[in-house]
Amino acid sequence: xxxxxxxxxxxxxxxxxxxxxxxxxxxxxxxxxxxxxxxxxxxxxxxxxxxxxxxxxxxxxxxxxxxxxxxxxxxxxxxxxxxxxxxxxxxxxxxxxxxxxxxxxxxxxxxxxxxxxxxxxxxxxxxxxxxxxxxxxxxxxxxxxxxxxxxxxxxxxxxxxxxxxxxxxxxxxxxxxxxxxxxxxxxxxxxxxxxxxxxxxxxxxxxxxxxxxxxxxxxx
Ligand code: SAM
Numbered sequence: 628x629x630x631x632x633x634x635x636x637x638x639x640x641x642x643x644x645x646x647x648x649x650x651x652x653x654x655x656x657x658x659x660x661x662x663x664x665x666x667x668x669x670x671x672x673x674x675x676x677x678x679x680x681x682x683x684x685x686x687x688x689x690x691x692x693x694x695x696x697x698x699x700x701x702x703x704x705x706x707x708x709x710x711x712x713x714x715x716x717x718x719x720x721x722x723x724x725x726x727x728x729x730x731x732x733x734x735x736x737x738x739x740x741x742x743x744x745x746x747x748x749x750x751x752x753x754x755x756x757x758x759x760x761x762x763x764x765x766x767x768x769x770x771x772x773x774x775x776x777x778x779x780x781x782x783x784x785x786x787x788x789x790x791x792x793x794x795x796x797x798x799x800x801x802x803x804x805x806x807x808x809x810x811x812x813x814x815x816x817x818x819x820x821x822x823x824x825x826x827x828x829x830x831x832x833x834x835x836x837x838x839x840x841x842x843x844x845x846x847x
Contacts, residue, residue, distance in 0.1 A: 629665030630790060631740055632692070632782055633719070634658065635701045637747045637757055640674035647677045648748060650836055654779040655681065655694075657830035661783035662692035663790070668782075672700040701743060702764065709741070716765050719743050722781050723758050726768035734769060735789025742785050746778050752817040771795060774802055774819040779830060783821055801827045808838045 634655070640646050647655075655670060662668055670681060678696040685694035697704055702712065709715035720739040722730070743766060747757040754775050762768065771784050772795055787793045799822040806827075807813040814837055820827030 629667060629692075630662070630735070630742065630786065631667045631669065632658065632662055632785070633669045633671060633701050633704065633741065633743045634778065634782075635743065635745050635761060636670065636672045636677075637745050637760060638749070640672070640677050646674060647681070650833065651746065651748065652681070652684070653830040653832050653836065654746075654777060656684065657779040657833075658782050659685065659688075659691040659694055661779060662786055664690050664692065665790075666692035666786070668692045668694045669697060669704055670694065671697045671704055673698055701761070705741075713765060717767060719766050721758070721761050721766035721768045722771060722785060723762055723768040724754070724770055724773075724775060725756065725758070725762070726770040728769055729795055730769040730771055730785060730788050732788055732792040732794060735792070739767075739789070742782075742789070744778050744781055772800075772819070774800075775817070776819045780818065780820050780828070783828070787821075801825070806834060806837055808834075808841070812838070812841055814841055 658668055673681065673696055675698060678698050681696045687693065705715050705719060706712060709718055718739065719741040720734065721743045743761060745758045745761050771781055776784065784798060787798055788795055800819050801822040802819045803815060803817060804820060804827045805813050805815045
């Protein structure tokens with residue numbers, strides 16, 4: 628059986644169409660390819676509108692993880708699929724920058740099949756420890772190193788460690804990259820990414836979106 632990744636949407640999703648920002652949608656889509664075809668990805672705590680618009684996007688495709696969208700939060704999903712808390716919580720690893728232990732390849736050998744990540748859009752730069760809202764629920768935790776990653780990167784790194792058995796410190800990274808659009812326009816990203824050569828592995832479409840957003844911020 629493949630690994631299961633749960634992405635808890637921690638922002639108030641207000642049930643209007645397009646409540647989820649386009650960059651979050653790109654990260655969510657990227658997670659399906661980073662997780663690989665054997666994986667299952669649950670997107671939890673979504674509004675009715677976001678749940679149905681994401682479900683329409685995330686149709687089954689060869690090579691991509693199977694995605695399911697839920698209005699329920701992570702605790703309801705775990706109770707339904709793994710049984711009552713607190714016993715079931717011990718089967719789920721929360722990826723937490725403040726954890727005492729690093730994630731290791733052995734964590735994928737029977738200790739954990741489920742991995743949980745938080746998504747917030749307010750509180751990433753500077754980091755405000757929004758992961759604490761999941762930590763207080765009592766999950767066992769692991770960190771992925773000292774630098775904050777985007778949530779899709781954190782999922783991709785987890786898959787490389789637990790499924791592909793690559794130790795954390797052997798994965799190539801790029802920290803705080805500057806994305807250059809042309810000689811006059813660039814933007815610095817406050818995250819760690821998986822490196823592809825000297826470039827960060829960004830979700831497809833993210834570079835174009837960042838450039839559009841940069842131009843919008845100069846439209847008065
Ligand atoms: N700024 C928020 C905070 O400080 O908690 C969110 C951080 S990050 C953008 C979103 C999620 O990715 C986190 O909730 C965590 O699950 C995962 N993550 C990112 N970097 C990590 C790291 N270095 N170690 C463990 N988990 C990490």
